[in-house]
Amino acid sequence: MLENPMVSGYGFPDEPIPITDCDKCGMELYRGEVVFEWDTDLICSDCLREEVQGLTLAEKAEMTGESQAHTYQMLEYAYTTQAIAEILNITSVEVTE
Numbered sequence: 001m002l003e004n005p006m007v008s009g010y011g012f013p014d015e016p017i018p019i020t021d022c023d024k025c026g027m028e029l030y031r032g033e034v035v036f037e038w039d040t041d042l043i044c045s046d047c048l049r050e051e052v053q054g055l056t057l058a059e060k061a062e063m064t065g066e067s068q069a070h071t072y073q074m075l076e077y078a079y080t081t082q083a084i085a086e087i088l089n090i091t092s093v094e095v096t097e
């Protein structure tokens, strides 16, 4: 029979406990993970990539404050979600308690 660690008191101290979840897909987010401010939501990096993919170049340029050509160029070399967020002036937040 499986023991319930909460009851038996042995526990698993290293097991991460989800602190919050993504406002869009509901994925559990753990301490130290980075989420992104999207309108009034906090979304995970997967959702951010999805949202950014749905933007037109004109919309992206509006977010960077640069020309469309420059925006396109900057995003072409942005491989991580964090880099994309920085270019688009999206605030990233580390999940903490």
Ligand SMILES: [Zn+2]
Binding pocket: 022, 023, 024, 025, 026, 027, 043, 044, 045, 046, 047
């Ligand atoms: Zn998500």
